Amino acid sequence: MKRAKKQNRSDIEERVQEFSRLCRKNDLRVTNQRLEIFRALLETVGHPTVEDVFHQIRTILPNLSIDTVYRTLTLFENHGLITRVQCLSDKGRFDPNLENHHHFICVRCKKIEDFYWPEFTDYSIPDEAMKLGMIQMKKVELRGICNECRRKGRNAHQKKHS
Amino acid sequence: MKRAKKQNRSDIEERVQEFSRLCRKNDLRVTNQRLEIFRALLETVGHPTVEDVFHQIRTILPNLSIDTVYRTLTLFENHGLITRVQCLSDKGRFDPNLENHHHFICVRCKKIEDFYWPEFTDYSIPDEAMKLGMIQMKKVELRGICNECRRKGRNAHQKKHS
DNA sequence: TATTTAAATAGGAACTATTCTTATTTAAGG
DNA sequence: CCTTAAATAAGAATAGTTCCTATTTAAATA
Incomplete structure (x- = not known):
């Protein structure tokens, strides 16, 4: 997973600050892990997976648990702070209908x-x-x-x- | 998973026949399992999962292996005979971009x-x-x-x- | 600033969907 | 009918995700 910057550092920090305020407004505690996870999303191009986020942050928080990444991303999603891409369901589904629909x-x-x-x-x-x-x-x-x-x-x- | 009919019996049989021909054209052997799997897709409304298909066919082929269902559906997909819905990737991906894109x-x-x-x-x-x-x-x-x-x-x- | 406590986390076990391995069966061509 | 490469069944292995519980911590309150 590439880590090319989508935006420059100050833009990112600004969004992290704004995000921090949004958390409080949503009655979500502002933890280091949460901010780093959100920052990782901003810093990574191309819709990172849980593992991408996990590995990226591990260098900063060496004993981050992968479960925290799962929990946190789902939490953010449930509060509408991020969206989940593509895999709404965790099971493959198939369609024999090849018509345009x-x-x-x-x-x-x-x-x-x-x-x-x-x-x-x-x-x-x-x-x-x-x-x-x-x-x-x-x-x-x-x-x-x-x-x-x-x-x-x-x-x-x-x-x-x- | 509902099993309500999408089409009536003869429509389905016609499509299964047509599918059978398509298989041969694609150098795919026509097996009972493959026909039943395709028929199950046609008979089920709402984009069945692998498990849906598996359980539906088990009553007809009691020792069908679930691996066969996985293999077969992926095979059909690779030959463009069906499509996979939603879950292109098997890993959740997230997006902090809430703009309309x-x-x-x-x-x-x-x-x-x-x-x-x-x-x-x-x-x-x-x-x-x-x-x-x-x-x-x-x-x-x-x-x-x-x-x-x-x-x-x-x-x-x-x-x-x- | 110190205390309190409900919420969040780490770590590892458990679970679930999917894929792999191997011995057996079978479709289809000769 | 034979032959053989392809397909299958069964179960083991893997990978992604969630659960469980003891510990830590954010933030409200004294």
């Missing part, structure tokens, strides 16, 4: 529902994106809370770290 | 790159999709082969089941 994913129960949006095919993506590589598939992902989970209320949460 | 994912190296598409915000999704639940996030996902992997050629593949 899109997905709504429930962030609570991880259900994936299809929808169709024929007009979307006509919208052309920006040049910036075209240059990233050979594109094989272009689809829309919606995230939210499905009707079923809305009915059930908060208690339907999956039970991970707080 | 989109992702290009390399199907070979699993790298995720950001791009921006301000106009996309203005496109309104179809009613069909609005009715699925409370939508919190709307983004575009591109899949393809990144420039780096294209340079490296086929050998850059991740080494899973053939």
Whole structure:
């Protein structure tokens, strides 16, 4: 995992400060580990994994536990301070439908529902994106809370770290 | 996992037949397990997991191995006969960028790159999709082969089941 | 500034999804 | 029918993630 800087040092420190305030506002204690974890996210390009973060911080906090990284990232996610990319579910899921279609994913129960949006095919993506590589598939992902989970209320949460 | 029918029996059998032909065309042997696995995908609504497929077929093939389901689904995926939903990578990845942005994912190296598409915000999704639940996030996902992997050629593949 | 205490952490065990290994079975061509 | 390379079953091994518990610490309060 590259550690190239996304932003310069003072920008990062500013965001860490701002983050620190956000934690207090959310009744989250401001610990060294939490700040380092957030800083690591900012310093790493390309959506780091838990392990990337863990190894990066280990040089600073030699007895950081990997469980702390898991707990903390999930905590940040649950408070909307960061987002989780791609792997909403921890289980692979498969689709025999090769037609052009899109997905709504429930962030609570991880259900994936299809929808169709024929007009979307006509919208052309920006040049910036075209240059990233050979594109094989272009689809829309919606995230939210499905009707079923809305009915059930908060208690339907999956039970991970707080 | 629900087993409600997506299509009626004869539609499914027709697709299984067609699939069988496709296998031969791809130099894949047509085994009972493979046909049952594909049939299970067709019969299950909502993008089944490996375990969903496994349990469904166990009643028909009592000593099916779960490894066969893993191998077979990955094989189908590699031949473009089905797609894998959501979890391209097997590791959670996180993003501190809460701005509205989109992702290009390399199907070979699993790298995720950001791009921006301000106009996309203005496109309104179809009613069909609005009715699925409370939508919190709307983004575009591109899949393809990144420039780096294209340079490296086929050998850059991740080494899973053939 | 010192004290208190609920919350956070470290460390390691446990769990779960996925992949690997090897002996056995089988599809499909001869 | 035979043959053989490919596919499978069974279970071991691995890797990512979560759980458990004793210890530490942030931050509220005296």
